[in-house]
Amino acid sequence: MPEMRFTIRWPDGQEESCYSPSSVVTEFLSADTTYALSDFVIRSRLALDKASGRVAAKYGYRCSRAEAQLDRIEAQAKQFEDTAPVQCLRIG
Structure with a gap:
């Protein structure tokens, strides 16, 4: 499973590099x-x-980094309106 990073731009213009343990993103x-x-x-x-499920299938436990990344995304998202634009700038 290749780890991947995807870079996003939040509605306030801040960019963030996000983690995924799999290319499934x-x-x-x-x-x-x-x-x-x-x-x-x-x-x-x-x-x-x-992605975390793929880690569990291979290693027997879910990916805590993927779950922490999701927690971060969900926490950041609470600052903005549901219709605010989020850009996925790159994946790789």
Whole structure:
């Protein structure tokens, strides 16, 4: 499972490098794409849950870094309106 980073820009202009333990994130997010905040959070939740599940299937435990990343995304998202734009700048 290749680790991946995806860089996002929050509605306030701040950029953040996010972690995924698997390339599965590319099934849910695309580089150079803008999402409504609520859609971005759902996609992130699905991607990181699936990635953590892949770790569990291989190693017998879920990925705590993926779960911490999701917690961070969900906490940051509470600062903005659901329709605010979040950009996925790059994945790799």
